[in-house]
Amino acid sequence: MLLRYLLFICLAFSLLLSxxxxxxxxxxxxxxxxxxxxxxxxxxxVLSYQNPSLPIEKEKTVxxxxxxxxxxxxxxxxxxxxxxxxxxxxxKGIFVLPFDFSFGIGLTEKYNQNFNVYSDTINHPGxxxxxxxxxxxxCAGISLAKSFYKHFAIGFEYGRYFGNFQELWFFxxxxxxxxxxxxxxxxxxxxxxxxxxxxxIKNFNLGILYEKNLPIYIDNRVLSHGVLIDSAMGLKLELPxxxxxxxxxxPLPKFAIILDYFHRQSKNIKINQNRxxxxxxxxxxxIGFIYNLDDKHPIxxxxxxxxxxxxxxxxxxxxxxxxxxxxxxxxxxxxxLEFALELINRKGSTLTENICRLNLTLxxxxxxxxxxxxxxx
Amino acid sequence: MKLVNSKFKIQNSKLKNLIYWVxxxxxxxxxxxVGFDELDRNLTEPVNFELMPNASACYEKYVxxxxxxxxxxxxxxxxxxxxxxxxxxxxxxxxSLVSVRLVLKTRRHKNLPFTVHIVQxxxxxxxxxxxxxxxxxYWLNPGADYSNTIIGQGSIGTDSTIIMLSxxxxxxxxxxxILLPQDTGFAILYSCETSNDPKIIYKYPKKERTFIASADAxxxxxxxxxxxxNNLWIGAGYAYHTYLKFAIDxxxxxxxxxxxxxILYPNKxxxxxxxxxxxxxxxxxxxQEGLTPKxxxxxSAKARITNVxxxxxxxxxxxxxxxxxxxxxxFGFVLNGQPEYSDIFRIELKTDASNYPRLKFGYILPxxxxx
Numbered sequence: 001m002l003l004r005y006l007l008f009i010c011l012a013f014s015l016l017l018s019x020x021x022x023x024x025x026x027x028x029x030x031x032x033x034x035x036x037x038x039x040x041x042x043x044x045x046v047l048s049y050q051n052p053s054l055p056i057e058k059e060k061t062v063x064x065x066x067x068x069x070x071x072x073x074x075x076x077x078x079x080x081x082x083x084x085x086x087x088x089x090x091x092k093g094i095f096v097l098p099f100d101f102s103f104g105i106g107l108t109e110k111y112n113q114n115f116n117v118y119s120d121t122i123n124h125p126g127x128x129x130x131x132x133x134x135x136x137x138x139c140a141g142i143s144l145a146k147s148f149y150k151h152f153a154i155g156f157e158y159g160r161y162f163g164n165f166q167e168l169w170f171f172x173x174x175x176x177x178x179x180x181x182x183x184x185x186x187x188x189x190x191x192x193x194x195x196x197x198x199x200x201i202k203n204f205n206l207g208i209l210y211e212k213n214l215p216i217y218i219d220n221r222v223l224s225h226g227v228l229i230d231s232a233m234g235l236k237l238e239l240p241x242x243x244x245x246x247x248x249x250x251p252l253p254k255f256a257i258i259l260d261y262f263h264r265q266s267k268n269i270k271i272n273q274n275r276x277x278x279x280x281x282x283x284x285x286x287i288g289f290i291y292n293l294d295d296k297h298p299i300x301x302x303x304x305x306x307x308x309x310x311x312x313x314x315x316x317x318x319x320x321x322x323x324x325x326x327x328x329x330x331x332x333x334x335x336x337l338e339f340a341l342e343l344i345n346r347k348g349s350t351l352t353e354n355i356c357r358l359n360l361t362l363x364x365x366x367x368x369x370x371x372x373x374x375x376x377x
Numbered sequence: 378m379k380l381v382n383s384k385f386k387i388q389n390s391k392l393k394n395l396i397y398w399v400x401x402x403x404x405x406x407x408x409x410x411v412g413f414d415e416l417d418r419n420l421t422e423p424v425n426f427e428l429m430p431n432a433s434a435c436y437e438k439y440v441x442x443x444x445x446x447x448x449x450x451x452x453x454x455x456x457x458x459x460x461x462x463x464x465x466x467x468x469x470x471x472x473s474l475v476s477v478r479l480v481l482k483t484r485r486h487k488n489l490p491f492t493v494h495i496v497q498x499x500x501x502x503x504x505x506x507x508x509x510x511x512x513x514x515y516w517l518n519p520g521a522d523y524s525n526t527i528i529g530q531g532s533i534g535t536d537s538t539i540i541m542l543s544x545x546x547x548x549x550x551x552x553x554x555i556l557l558p559q560d561t562g563f564a565i566l567y568s569c570e571t572s573n574d575p576k577i578i579y580k581y582p583k584k585e586r587t588f589i590a591s592a593d594a595x596x597x598x599x600x601x602x603x604x605x606x607n608n609l610w611i612g613a614g615y616a617y618h619t620y621l622k623f624a625i626d627x628x629x630x631x632x633x634x635x636x637x638x639x640i641l642y643p644n645k646x647x648x649x650x651x652x653x654x655x656x657x658x659x660x661x662x663x664x665q666e667g668l669t670p671k672x673x674x675x676x677s678a679k680a681r682i683t684n685v686x687x688x689x690x691x692x693x694x695x696x697x698x699x700x701x702x703x704x705x706x707x708f709g710f711v712l713n714g715q716p717e718y719s720d721i722f723r724i725e726l727k728t729d730a731s732n733y734p735r736l737k738f739g740y741i742l743p744x745x746x747x748x
Contacts, residue, residue, distance in 0.1 A: 021412025079409035119420075120410040127423055127635065128408065131416065169744055171423075173636050182633060182743040220746040225702060229631045235748050271748055278417065313414045351412055 019085045019114035021074045021351060022318055025278060026269075026310040027237075028113035028136060028165075032284060033342075034090050035064050036361035040326025040340035041288025042302025044260035046207040046246030049092050050108070052143035052155030053196035054207065058102040063364040066090035070357035076350050083116055090361070100150075104143035104157070111137040113165045121174065128172045135165035137188050137216075145196070152199050159192035161216055183223045190216030190237070207246035209262070213239035218271075238270040258288040258302070266309035280317050282309035288324070300340070301325040312348030320346035328363070335365040418745050423635055425739045432622040432709060433734070434664065435609045439509070440616045443502035443594035445719040446570045448481075449614065450533070450556050450595070451489055451563030455602045455647065456615065456721055458563065459520060461500060463553035463592040464577045471545055475580045479529060479540040479554075482573035485565035485649070486535050491558050493529035493540060495551040498522040502592035507615075521596060523555045533564040542577070553592070563649055563721065568593050597721060607728055611655050613714025614721030620664050622709030623736045628701050637697040637738035639678075641689040641712075642727040648684040653722045655680055655689075656715040659696060660708035672711055679715055682724065689724075697738055 020029045033039040038048035047054065049064065069086035092106040113136050119129040140162065145155030167184040191214040199206040216237040222230040244262035251257070262284050269279040288302030301324060308318035326340030337360065344355040442449075449458040462479075479493065500521070504512030508519050516522050528548060529540040542548060567573035569590040579586040597614045604610060610617035621639075639657070656679040658672035677696040682689055700707040714722060726734060 022415055024412070024415050025417045074411040076411045076414075079411045081407055081409050081411035115412070117413045117416070118408045118410050119413050124422070129413075129420070130408075131413075165747070167744070167747070171633065171635055171741055173423075173739070184744055184747055186747050218748055220748050222743055222746050224631050224633060224743040225698070227702070229743060230746060232746055232748065237748075313417070348415070351415065 019070070019083065019112050020072060020346070020353060020355075021081075021083075021115060021117060022308070022312065022346070022348065022353070023113050023115040024117065024131070024133065025312070027111040029111065030282070030309060031089060031109045031112050031136075032306065033068070033359060034092070034108060035066055035363070036326055036338040036340040036359040037300070037328070037363070038288075039342065039359045040300035040302060040324050040338075041258045041290065042260065042286030042304040042322070042324050043284065043306075044246055044248075044258045044286055044288055044302070045262055045284070046209045046244035046260050047205065047248060047258060049094065049104075049106070050194075051196035051198060051207050051209045051244075051246070052104060052157035052194050053145050053153040053198040054155070055094070056147055056153040056198045056200045056205075057150050058096050058100050058145070058147045058153075060094075061096055061366045062092070062094040064090065064092045064361050066359060066361040068357055068359050070355055073354045075352045075354070085114055087114075100147040102145045102147075104141075104145065104155075106141045106143070106157075108139050108141070109136055110139050110161070111163070113137075126174055128174060130170040130172065131167060132170070133165065133167045135163060135186075137161055137163035137165075139192055141192070141194070143194070151201055153197070155194075155196040155198075157192075157194040157196070159194065161188055161190040161192055163188035182225075185221045185223065187219040188216055188237075190214060203250040205246075205248040207244075209242070209244040209246075211242040211244075213241065235272055236270075238268075240265040240268045254292040256290045258286075258290070260284075260286045260288070264309060269309070277315070278310045280307070280309060280311055283307045296330040296336075297327065299325075299327055312351065314349040316349040318346065318348050320344050326359070335363040337361070338363050418747075420744070421742045423739045423741050426737070428623045428625065428736045428738075429733055430621045430709075430736075431624045432620070432664065433609060434620040434666065435604065436618055436620070436669070437604060437610075437612075438616050438618070438669065439506040440597065440614060440718050441504060441506055441512075441594075442597065442614070442718045443505055443592070444570065445595065445716075446568050447484060447719050448566040448568045448575075448593055448595050449563060449597065449649070449721060450491060450558055450566060451487065451561070452558045452600070453561045453563070454600060455723075456563075456597060456599055457520075457558070458595050458597045458614065458721065459558070460556040460566065461496060461505060461521065461553060461592075461594045461596060462556070462575050462590050463500075463502070464588045465591045466549045466577060466588050467579075467586070468549045470581070471549065473581055474545060475582060477542045477545055477548070478578045478580065479538075479542055480576040480578060481533070481538040481540075482567040482575075483533055483536055483538065483564065484567050485563075487533060487562040487564040489533045489558055489562050489564045490560050491530065491533070491556045492527045493542065494523040494526065494555050494557060495528060495544065495547050496521060496523050496553045496555050497551070499552045500592075500594075502594050505594045505596060507596045507598040520598065521555050523557075528554070530559075533566070538566075565649070609726040609728055609734065610723055611712045611714060611726070612721075612723035613653070613717035613719070616713060616717045617723060619712040619726065619734075620660075620670065620709055621712070621734055622664070622707070625697060625700050625707060625736075626704055628740060629742060630701075631743050632701055632740035633743065634694050634698040634701060635739045635741055637693045637736060639691040639693050640735050640737055641691070642732040642734075643682075643686060643689060643724050644727040645725045646684050647721070647723045649721050652681050652683050653720060653724075654715040655682060655691075655712055655724070657691060657693065657696065657710050657712055659699075659706075659710045663708050670711065676715070677710065693736065694738075697736070701740075
């Protein structure tokens with residue numbers, strides 16, 4: 001019954017559009033999740049394939065594709081609003097090379113800028129504005145990793161940021177609903193470097209991730225009735241590095257604990273050399289647990305606490321807490337369908353969001369077998 | 378009992394599903410202002426403006442009514458409307474004719490007496506007016522050149538009118554006939570642009586032969602109607618055009634017009650029908666006194682009006698937005714009847730300071746860029 005509901009919700013989400021109400025600020029909502037496996041463990045970023053050194057053992061070709069669907073119930077004062085979103089957010093392929101090398105390609109969503117808000121009609125009677133934003137910043141990356149002694153690995157990834165964001169401004173004179181629109185478009189381009197380290201010794205796994213962002217360049221245009229009326233081209237956005245640490249430990253054969261943390265000195269975000277007071281340092285802490293019912297049926301659950309990288313309109317830092325859970329359904333001769341459900345509570349000063357987000361990842365995994373030549377056939 | 382229980386469970390479950398989806402969709406569709414405060418840019422409030430015209434005028438002209446589906450016949454103290462009809466009549470076997478009947482179908486009845494005369498000068502349906510017999514030449518006498526001999530007379534009937542015609546030779550070799558009203562009031566007949574076209578029927582001893590009108594037109598003029606220089610009238614049949622120009626050049630270049638209403642206050646009206654329509658045409662060149670202005674053929678806006686309206690509002694949002702974006706195209710606009718060849722009406726607008734035509738509009742400025 002639950003699964004039926006979830007599938008129905010996912011279908012409904014795909015018909016509608018929008019995301020966090022906070023996405024109007026900064027670069028929008030930072031997308032910290034990638035695959036459903038690590039999302040279910042409280043968003044263990046550093047031990048996921050976001051770390052270019054992983055997996056440590058370079059034996060399998062892996063391919064993953066993920067989509068997320070979410071429903072956000074926003075509450076502010078006496079008002080409530082439900083907005084939904086469904087979109088693909090993740091593609092990753094890792095190919096094994098000789099001499100314990102691996103080569104990876106990937107496409108991930110880094111920032112989501114979907115939103116849909118209406119203005120107040122009580123303090124401003126006679127009209128209502130609706131602003132709809134859609135788009136985001138994505139990163140296409142290629143990576144190279146090397147494993148040592150099947151216990152250590154290092155990896156490097158080069159990523160190219162690209163993105164497009166559009167804000168549609170609707171004005172509706174009430175009650176005649178005369179609609180006019182202006183459009184704000186923003187394009188992003190930039191580069192990103194990632195360095196990863198992974199170690200696996202006995203029951204312990206360790207991951208370290210350092211993400212260095214080269215400047216992101218922003219082109220901003222305002223169009224009124226299709227005519228360009230204002231533009232700011234080549235704005236330079238400097239995004240400070242992100243540092244992460246992940247640790248997992250299996251005290252029992254079927255049980256593992258995962259700890260994950262990352263930090264970004266987001267206060268130092270600069271646009272054209274200028275800092276903005278809205279940006280604050282960002283931290284994410286998570287803990288996750290896996291219990292393997294058997295080899296093919298893991299139960300995952302976790303918790304995360306995450307301070308966003310910007311404050312809300314009253315200068316209160318936005319933070320979120322999430323309970324996560326998930327599992328996987330094996331697909332014979334292919335891999336598995338991993339899923340994770342996040343129940344998120346996100347808070348600003350007056351605005352609270354309760355989010356139910358479903359992550360689905362199609363996981364393909366292949367073991368390369370060296371065919372041994374036998375005489376006689 | 379078990380069956381009943383299971384049915385109840387199924388219905389209960391369906392009801393729950395329905396409630397669940399109704400709640401979900403209601404929340405999804407509401408327009409509450411959750412999160413709007415998070416917008417990190419200052420918004421400008423809408424600005425409302427009211428402008429009086431910086432130029433206005435009114436001019437009048439005769440209208441070519443030939444293409445109308447109506448034939449208007451009648452007169453009063455202000456207007457006179459005559460009807461011209463042309464039939465492709467055969468000139469053979471006239472000796473054996475028993476009678477010739479003119480048959481007219483009535484669209485709007487008025488028991489109006491009229492006489493029928495033979496027109497003495499050729500005319501063209503698409504060019505004829507009170508003054509002109511076609512688009513190039515004029516009648517010798519305004520109101521058409523016709524013989525004084527009455528070849529038929531009668532009154533407009535409720536559904537149709539049948540008039541016996543005489544002087545058949547002259548009728549056959551003439552340039553059609555003209556109907557002249559003999560009393561006040563107006564009747565409307567169907568023209569040959571409809572399926573109820575005017576006919577002439579030849580009656581022979583054993584058969585009848587019908588001729589359908591090949592051309593017809595109303596020609597309309599005014600009587601004792603004096604328009605003062607500062608009057609602003611809108612009229613059809615005999616056309617009055619009101620020209621207005623508003624100086625919207627003071628608007629910011631990037632303004633988005635949220636609403637624009639042309640406000641008119643009718644003072645006195647003359648309508649033949651219950652409602653009429655007036656339209657707005659933007660001019661293509663500056664208005665020049667004494668010259669008929671050229672205007673864009675497509676309507677910029679229109680409004681339907683009744684004869685009891687004390688206020689007329691015409692939505693000019695798109696037109697003002699166009700001018701806001703094309704400043705050098707603002708030559709003003711004319712208000713005219715829609716169409717002006719099919720009816721007789723006149724709306725006289727108030728022109729005192731407090732009731733002068735005005736343009737009320739609002740605009741907003743575009744948002745700033747995200748960064």
